[in-house]
Amino acid sequence: MAEKMPAIMKTKPAYGAELVEVDVPKPGPGEVLIRVLATSICGTDLHIYEWNEWAQSRIKPPQIMGHEVAGEVVEVGPGVDDLQVGDYISVETHIVCGKCYACKHNRYHVCQNTKIFGVDMDGVFATYAVVPAKNAWKNPKDMKPEYAALQEPLGNAVDTVLAGPIAGRSTLITGAGP
Template sequence: MAPVSDYVKIDKNPSLQVTADHRIEVVEAPIEKPGSGKVLVHIKTTGICGSDIHFWKSGNIGELKVLGNCILGHEAAGEVVEVGADVTKLKVGDRVAVEPQLPCGKCFLCMQGDYNLCQDVEFSSVYPYDGTMQRYKVHDERFLHKLPDSMTYAQGALVEPVSVAYHGVERSSVTLGKPAMVAGAGPIGLCTLALAKAMGATPLLITDISAKRLEFAKKFVPEVLTYQIDTTKTNQENAVAIRKIFGDSEYVQPPSVLECTGVESSINTAAYVVRRSGVLTVIGVGRGDINNFPFMHLSLAEIDVKFINRYHDSWPACINLIANKVINVDSLVTHRFPLEDADKAMATSSDPSNGNIKVVIED
């Protein structure tokens, strides 16, 4: 029999589930037994992501659709409470951050290291694969990463959004001593800003439509320049105003722009900000189709457009960045709820008027 912690009574498993008809409900979920190579984790902290809100409100993100009940959540950390057969690197009591994906490990993408692009990936909270807004979750030990004693469970959960930003910065042209712009001051944009600073990009500028979020960004990275998007202006007019902040010549414009909202107008504005021969990296997730994309402007300026899909091989690096205080993510957590109030946490996260940045669910 696999070892079980002698101080944990495993009897109830409250969870937050989304339904196919766009409802969320806190219900008891079955507790799985960990099979070979798997462990049972008591999820201590789960962050709410914009994708959780999309699945609730819209029932889909592009081709990913909610076709039945599914437990939400994929930003998580917790404690190992039971291990299955053949588990070698983890034991009961270990504190872990959850990398919420299980690729097939056999396709050419997995074999070349791009396992985030695996078309057969089992990703937590994407139907039909249950996520981490539950007390107990079985997960593959290969995608659980030990946390140092200095890190909190909340920090461990934030490794996931930091990993999104990490993969975006990794694919971008962010360079030591050169300017960069981040579009969007939500959690991903703020993590991207922190990493761009750590990479030595300067000057840095961040945009958003919310003055409150820009104020938060200024406290988060004091040296950052800010620009509040004027919704009465065209995308190009906003881009001209942003460029004036960087300076008058083309040379001082940002060769790297990282778009973290996925909103059509923001993507188009970003396309007009990045300098000729630069790189526009789209990190944000939005609608399935984008209209009025400035194709010829990008073509004539030889601006490369890159996209990201989640992350790969980022957890060890992002744990190091947080544990060694290269970046400080603690202030991103603005609201905390117990697991039993997960539905209230979702409602809070979906309402930008309350000033939330990252809402977490704790157990």
């Protein structure tokens, strides 16, 4: 495996992003290294690229962008026993702490300390990325990577719809998102 890889990085606190060469990351305990097969561009990535007020208050360059991804496991870190090299995965992009009140009560979606790939840490707009094994979802081998990368935003949309009483009601869906 190469020691360096290309990545899309927010290199400075200004409009834009750059294609740079960085070291291939190494998985630590509880993590896997994936070869990125597909990513999708989220509205969050556009905010970061445009360097709007939200991005300025949240992003700490330099940092690899991107968080919606499908990939193949190429290396497994210590303590990972439910994934192996060759597994085809998508990734839940919200990394929860497991320790706050919400997490202790199985309300991970409102974790007080949630971190997000490409926002609070290096993201997945690169050849390889390290992700927590607990955030990996195994995909059927016949699922196209470009579909697998959209599972996370699709999950957000489904969660939003299921947050209220929707059965038997008319709804309006706007925008170009999933």
